[in-house]
Amino acid sequence: MAIPDKIGAANEINELLSGIVKHGGLRLKYRITVDPPMAEERDWERPEILVEFSGPDSPLLLGRGAELLRAIELLAIEMLRLPGNEHEKVCFDCMNHRSMRLEELRIAASVAAEKVRKSGAPYQFAPMSSRERRIVHLALRDHADLRTESQGDGLRRYVVVYPSDYKGTSPRPPGRTIP
Amino acid sequence: MSEPSGDMRALIEQIAKALVDTPDQVFVNQVEEDQISVLELEVAESDMGRVIGRSGRTAKAMRSLLAAAELKFGKHYELEILE
Numbered sequence: 001m002a003i004p005d006k007i008g009a010a011n012e013i014n015e016l017l018s019g020i021v022k023h024g025g026l027r028l029k030y031r032i033t034v035d036p037p038m039a040e041e042r043d044w045e046r047p048e049i050l051v052e053f054s055g056p057d058s059p060l061l062l063g064r065g066a067e068l069l070r071a072i073e074l075l076a077i078e079m080l081r082l083p084g085n086e087h088e089k090v091c092f093d094c095m096n097h098r099s100m101r102l103e104e105l106r107i108a109a110s111v112a113a114e115k116v117r118k119s120g121a122p123y124q125f126a127p128m129s130s131r132e133r134r135i136v137h138l139a140l141r142d143h144a145d146l147r148t149e150s151q152g153d154g155l156r157r158y159v160v161v162y163p164s165d166y167k168g169t170s171p172r173p174p175g176r177t178i179p
Numbered sequence: 180m181s182e183p184s185g186d187m188r189a190l191i192e193q194i195a196k197a198l199v200d201t202p203d204q205v206f207v208n209q210v211e212e213d214q215i216s217v218l219e220l221e222v223a224e225s226d227m228g229r230v231i232g233r234s235g236r237t238a239k240a241m242r243s244l245l246a247a248a249e250l251k252f253g254k255h256y257e258l259e260i261l262e
Contacts (some may be wrong), residue, residue: 012197019193024248025185060247071243078229079197123224154234 003048003082003089006034012047013076014092017051020072028055045102045131047091051076054094056065061094066101069094070129076077105132109139109161116161122168125159127152133159185248187256191218194241199226214255218245221261230260 003009010032021028036050053061053069061069073092082089091098112123125136136159137148147164150157188209196202204223209216222230231238238260245256 016194016197020190020244023186023190023193024244025251026247060250067243068247072242074232074236074240075194075198078232078240155236155239159256 001086001159002007003080003086005047008127009080009090010034012079013049013051016076016079017072020075026055026060027057028053028061030054043093045088045098048089049091051090052094053092058094062097066094066097082122084130088134101132102135105135106139112161113140113143116146116163120163120166122163123161125161127156127158130157133157185252187248188218189209190244190248191217191220191241191258194244195220195230198229198237200216200229201226215257216254217257217259219261227260227262232245239243 014032016032017032020026021055030051030053033050033052035048038046051073061072069092073090076092077087077090080090093099105174108125112125116123125133128136133150137150140148140161145164147166149160149162151160152158153178188207192205192207195205197206199205199222201223204221204226206221208219208221210219211217220230229237230241232240238258242258245258249255
C-alpha cells in the first residue's frame with residue numbers, strides 16, 4: 001500500500017524538520033522529494049518520500065552509525081503513524097550515506113555466506129534495525145544452501161545465517177560480528 | 180551569520196506535539212540542575228506510548244537529538260518523561 005496523502009505527509013515532515021533545525025540550532029538544509037527516481041542498485045528500497053540533508057552539520061547526522069539521521073527519520077515515521085511494514089517508504093539520507101550503507105550490508109552478507117559455507121556453522125550479525133535486517137535477508141535469499149533468520153528481541157534483534165541443512169538447535173553462534 | 184544556538188525545550192515540545200493525539204496536553208518544563216538541563220515532558224496518559232515508542236525507540240530518538248545538542252553546544256540535557 002502507498003502512503004495515502006504523500007504531499008500532505010511531505011508537508012508534515014517539512015514542518016517537523018524546520019522546527020528541529022531551528023530549535024536544534026542545526027546548520028542543515030534539506031530537500032524533500034515525493035516519489036524520487038532511484039538508481040538501479042537501490043532496487044531493494046522504493047521510498048515514496050526522500051529527505052536529503054546537506055550543510056556544515058552533516059557529520060553530526062552521520063556520526064555513530066548515522067544515529068542522529070536515523071533518530072530524526074524514526075520521529076518522522078512515528079509522526080506519520082506508518083505501520084511497521086511501510087517504514088521503508090520514508091527514507092532520510094545525507095551525503096549518500098544510505099546507498100553506501102546498502103553496499104556495506106551486501107558485502108557483509110556475502111562475507112558471512114562464505115564463512116558459513118566454509119565452516120558449516122551459523123554466523124551471527126551485530127544487532128540491526130528491521131530495515132537493515134531486511135537488506136541482509138534479501139541479499140541472501142537466492143542462496144539455496146543457506147537460510148537466514150532474525151533472532152533476539154527489540155533493539156537487540158540480529159540476523160543469523162545458517163547452512164540450510166543445519167541440524168543444531170538454536171545455538172549460540174560465535175560472537176563475531178560484522179559490520 | 181552568527182552561530183545559531185538551540186532551544187531544546189521548544190525542540191522537545193514541537194516533536195512531542197507532532198507525535199501525540201492530544202497536542203494541547205503537551206507540556207515541557209526546563210529545570211536547571213548544576214551542569215545539567217533537565218527537560219520534563221508531560222503528555223496525556225493515553226499518549227504515553229506515543230512518546231516512548233516500541234522498546235523505547237521514540238524516547239531514545241529524542242535523546243539522540245539532545246546528545247547532538249550537547250556535542251554542538253557543550254551543554255548536557257536530560258529528557259524525563261513524567262508519569
